[in-house]
Amino acid sequence: MARRVLMVLGLLLVLSANVIGGQPRGTTSMGVRLGLFSNSHNDIDRANSDVKLFASKTIFYIEGYVNYYLLDFLAVSANLGSYSKGDIRFDVYEGDVQTGSFIGQASVYPMQLGLKFSPFSSQLPLKCRPFLEGGGALIVGRETATMGSTYIPGWDGSIGSETDFNWWAAVGTEIPLSPAIQMDLMVKYVKTNFSGDIAGIKDYSGVQISIGIGYVKPSHKKAGKGY
Numbered sequence: 001m002a003r004r005v006l007m008v009l010g011l012l013l014v015l016s017a018n019v020i021g022g023q024p025r026g027t028t029s030m031g032v033r034l035g036l037f038s039n040s041h042n043d044i045d046r047a048n049s050d051v052k053l054f055a056s057k058t059i060f061y062i063e064g065y066v067n068y069y070l071l072d073f074l075a076v077s078a079n080l081g082s083y084s085k086g087d088i089r090f091d092v093y094e095g096d097v098q099t100g101s102f103i104g105q106a107s108v109y110p111m112q113l114g115l116k117f118s119p120f121s122s123q124l125p126l127k128c129r130p131f132l133e134g135g136g137a138l139i140v141g142r143e144t145a146t147m148g149s150t151y152i153p154g155w156d157g158s159i160g161s162e163t164d165f166n167w168w169a170a171v172g173t174e175i176p177l178s179p180a181i182q183m184d185l186m187v188k189y190v191k192t193n194f195s196g197d198i199a200g201i202k203d204y205s206g207v208q209i210s211i212g213i214g215y216v217k218p219s220h221k222k223a224g225k226g227y
Contacts, residue, residue, distance in 0.1 A: 031214020106199035
């Protein structure tokens with residue numbers, strides 16, 4: 001079975017090379033994506049939680065990216081994203097008595113590294129270049145408080161943090177606007193499951209839908225052939 005999979009992948013790579021890849025080898029592209037992230041899980045995991053979450057499942061997302069093309073159709077992809085679950089309230093108890101509360105934020109920072117596969121070039125309408133991406137990710141989640149009814153000397157507002165190593169996969173298309181500028185449309189799934197909770201939630205898996213704008217720096221040897 002594994003041999004068949006490798007043979008199919010090898011055939012796809014050969015065919016991709018024959019239809020001209022997305023960018024010339026050595027090209028670097030970098031930019032920013034803005035969009036929405038929809039959490040597939042938004043229920044408080046802890047019974048009788050002291051955390052009150054006011055955010056919805058769908059929230060604003062921002063991501064910076066860099067791609068470096070090893071081959072005309074294959075690039076290394078690095079992404080750094082950020083999104084916040086919005087305002088949360090942390091209640092402080094002594095035994096069963098509430099003694100104070102804090103208002104803060106629950107933020108998640110996905111750091112992703114993977115491969116980008118572009119099997120087609122500008123023979124498609126509008127010179128679209130469809131692509132597939134995927135790889136591994138380090139996801140960091142943080143709880144911080146910005147204001148509250150209880151003063152704690154020397155406290156910097158940090159409440160807790162969690163990390164998770166997981167995976168992500170995406171599909172999208174690039175649309176060149178000029179030799180140096182391109183936009184892209186992407187749908188991405190990010191798997192995230194912390195061992196502890198951030199704002200009472202452990203599972204931050206979800207779907208990101210975004211639009212991006214980026215700068216393309218061509219290879220010195222093949223400058224100008226990426227458009």
